[in-house]
Amino acid sequence: MERHVEGARRETAGVGAARAYELVRKELFGEFGADFFRSYIDPLRLVAEMDGVLLFRAGSQVAKERLTQQVQHRLEARLRAYEPRVSATQILLEHEIPDDVRALAHARIEEARPQPVAAPMQAQSFLFDTFCQDGSNQRAYAVAQMIASGDGEAFPVWLLHSAPGYGKTHLLTAIAREAAVRTPDRKVLMMTGQEYLEQFQSALHKKRDSSAFKEMVRAPDLLLIDDFHRICGKKATEEEAFDTIYELTRRGGQVVLAANHGAAGIEGLDDVLRARLKGAASCEILEPDAPLRRRILDMRLQHHARLTPGFSVASDALDMIAERVHGSGRDLDGALSQLLIEWKISGGIQVTLEAAANALQPQLSEAAERRITVQLVQKVVARSHNMSVQQLLERTRRHSIARPRQIAMFLACRMTHASLPDIGARFGGFDHTTVMYARDRVAALVDQDPAFRAEVETIARAIRREP
Template identity: 75%
Template sequence: MEQGEEARRDTAGVGAARAFELVQKELVSEYGADFYGSYISPLRLVAELNGVLLFRAGSRIAKERLNQQVVDRLGARMRAYEPRVQKIQILLEHEIPADVRALADARIEEARQADPEPARPLELTFETFADGPSNFHAYTVAQMIGAGVGVTFPVWLVHSPPGCGKTHLLNAAAHEAIARGRKVLFMTGQEFLECFQSALHKKRDSSSFKEMVRAPDLLIIDDFHRICGKRATQEEAFDTINELTRRGGQIALAANHGPDGLEGLDDALKAKLKGAAVSEIAEPDAPLRRKILDARVAHHARANSGFSVAPEALDMIADRMHVTGRELDGAVCQLLIEWKISGGITVTLEAAANALQSKLAEGAERRITVQLVQKVVARHYNMSVQQLLERTRRHSIARPRQVAMYLACKMTHASLPDIGQRFGGFDHTTIMYARDRIAALSETDPNLKAELEGIARAVRREP
């Protein structure tokens, strides 16, 4: 008998609470840290009634995803440690019977006094999303999809650099759609890939997978770029989009790039996405960064009574850290640590500058991004960024694209491979060629040199 199986046999009958504690360690490796942290970690065992275990989910969308993807595996793993477990029920707070809820609340308070529970993750709803000019289009479309009024665009793709709020908007749309009684399936691209591959290669039958992904009213796939380059999976995604939309369903996708920038995307799926509604989220400007900081400080203050940051400190961070919302969240977490170390004193401007010294320096260096260069170059040549990224050798597009590549090399700290990815998956040698070609031409063409200097000035002036 294997060591793991023997350990399970020896610990049989450990009780539901201990069994859940042991199972959680296994679920991290099975589902991955991101999925576990978002959906399984907030799960709380509140009662055991004649072999039926009642768990409280952290949110409505978490309940849906747990019931779709986790509950059967959770039950099987729990029974390996505690054979008396017969059934798992995952409920929301208001769905738990009143007498059970009262007992659970008493236990939670008792546990909190002994070991305070960490703050719950930010609820990813429209109410907690900080909107501004850089994300307003995506925010508005996501609201329409959540409300079920976006039927005129059955497929929606939202794209941005990592950390700009795509996942937040998808979750918010899912929350709203579920609240309105729609059937929603939320997956990541990696989950779509793994579930399909498992059905195809292990079970030799993908019919159950097809039924699962084509059944909902709204199918949401985050990190859709994860399936790029996987031919069979892309074909299945293409068929899923066609079948689900044919019968009136909707699909919302999020990726790090638009259709032209997704490396490895096959032609059929690329054409399908080009015909979809597309929203781009840019990195936040200073007013939106300030808004995000306010929201994150308020969130942490709810779990840490007295936590506060001086307004001038937040102004300084918003002005100097030209980064994404995710990185601003990290900055606030750093300030929370500073606040606790100082004994609960309001974080001052000086204290914030000291605590975030490395982040502030990094944020200042990253003020000019590849995305910003693309935006300004496209505007200079009177075209859209999407046109600039087209894979074509037409001089009217190829030359501006080379100019943008050259300036990205000169004005940003991005590596050559990263710049290549930002331009739709070009190899780093292509970026080197464009850089050297434009540099050589500017040495012999004073007009081009002046043009490059003018574009560079426009990039630096861009807010």
């Protein structure tokens, strides 16, 4: 098989250095993965061909070292498969390119922007078109689209935060991809906080000089760092991040950061950097409700079906998962992956509601064991309003107590299995009609006031996370 593939490649020999590199880039993407490719290979430019030697320009000293150690020998072998005249490659920095090469017009290769390299199926799903929206993430989605289109100059720094699995990586990847298409002149760099940390520390340890790293992260017009909280607690790295944000935005660039908490909640964050992020624009993605979870399931099912033709799940089974599997999109992905196993074991028969319930029984049982009680709702609501449970239960009409009590009754109705009379009794003997009034009043405010809705959703999220 390998000989057959090699023979097919030889038939295309002589395509030219530029075309060969374009083809090889796609192969390197699959071999090294999206993160490594984006950080090191994507910025690599073919600048000249002289007597079979191809000269490439790396974006930084750090990139040059990584490419020389890990990529160059694979790059040469793959290039020769498409263009046998290639005898060797050299990876240089801008100032290392010989002057005589610059002077020889016929040796110069036009620096056309490389064609976007398609990501694997998993990464291809991280597009704006595949991001399911509702009130929990609509603002974040809108801002992300503005940044991708180049219309977000009003917020040079944007902090996107949420619990893990709520779509931060999806939006950052969508921004990077859309920006490459809509504003091709912008230099875009996306990396994770862990990559930022490792590459900066590597630059320090090897040469006690971070100039090459600084050159790499400050060169883009748009810098996106996912899981930014991973750098926190590392003083030198945080100071470098602060300087990077300052320098990049000072010259008109933009920085997009994604973290598990807002600026005030990121643990270990330096006070200076925290103050900088508190002054930045920010959006929080909230926990998806049942209707949004259902739409996410539909989208993810389509993704799985493209990878595994014929895979299908009954609609009522998806309804059940959306209602009973709370949490993030990753929890829903886990449920669908389990059903994919069930589908394969059954010989390709559609997964029914009964089959789904059996396959997901441990996951559903765990959720049932953590059944939310009225007492738990009272505890979290009281804590969120800086009062004791005893204060929350006082029979008073003071707004500072009555409104939190109404919120607690509303959430008890929504999140527990208690009846209206039972809830009223647990709040100190209120009639069930009082509970109904509180439920309906808070529901109306949630629909009318986005800020109030966010407050209630934050409390509900805290209740679900309570051990």
